[in-house]
Amino acid sequence: MDHSFATPSGFRQRKLPPRMRMRGSAADMTDPSQLFEDTSTSSGSPGMEYRASETQSAGFTAQSLLSDPMSNLAMAYGSSLATQGKDMVDKRLYQFIPISKLKYYFAVDTMYVGKKLGLLVFPYMHENWEVRYQQDTPVAPRFDINAPDLYIPAMAFLTYILVAGLALGTQNSFIFLHRFSPEILGMQASSALIWLIIEVGVTLLSLYIMTVNTDLTTIDLIAFSGYKYVGMIIGVLSGLIFGRICYYLMLLWCCIAIVVFMVRSLRLKILSEAAAEGKLIRGSKNQLRMYLTITIAVVQPIFMYFLTYHLVR
């Protein structure tokens, strides 16, 4: 059988007349065998032909089920409409939430997560805090431990809500038997989320007012603000297991660790390069930026304490 290898459409036209002639089950018999032979002989042709033949075979089995040109037309029209709708939705969604940028923040692997968690709890030994760049774009978090990611903050936030539910459920208050109820869980979640939004909003506002030219995006700030949930979880869990003294000790440790972590991470991004290397540059701008960095870092332990002290009582 000679058929055109040149274009898939030619291939499709070649197949159409036999299908319309044979409407019965004989069509199932001969067409798949023809298609199988086609793909084997066209194995040397470019991959586009092979994919076209595969979709043709899938379309053919569906079409032979319906065996009606009108429904075939309707299906083709419907699938084109669906593709158009999907494109439109993607375009609109992309205007609000940059999805490809979000994907960068979730490109993590287990080793990165483990090392980053260790860094959040014990940042004192780490030497090099710079984010490596690769042709103007930051390297994915998978390859550079200093890059911020959204996986740990998102997971830590969800775990914090669950741990809050656990803490409220296992405690006895003098009014009810347990202080837990589903509404309280929702309230914890929304209040933590709202404090996060407020914190990121105030940070963005102060960065704008001080005209700091950094490459810190909003998502970076959300990531940095979300790292404190890890310390909160550690504090609350140890407080549940070992008692209030342990809660205070672990919270203190995690607070100091996250202050050091934030100062060292943000110093490179907010301050100018010379000041970040440790030289004291006496300019009002750099002083202001240093104050901003320290304020952001010091506000974290305050939040950590306020969002957890009512859970361990």
Added chain:
Amino acid sequence: MAFTLYSLIQAAILCVNAVAVLHEERFLSKIGWGADHGIGGFGDEPGIKSQLLNLIRSVRTVMRVPLIAVNSVTIVLLLLFG
């Protein structure tokens, strides 16, 4: 510390209303925060005060019309649902 999303929206609306209510000539110029004070020199350092003044002026310009709609909706909702 019981926050809901609605209280955040209320707080944001109140703050933006507060900024939008500041009148240009009756108030801001009197305390030296007018628009003409903001455009100091064209140096590379805008400075905090001019950034703040810019921010106030742009909020007032941009948010004036949407605030009318948002305030009306909020008032109606508060009247209906308390």
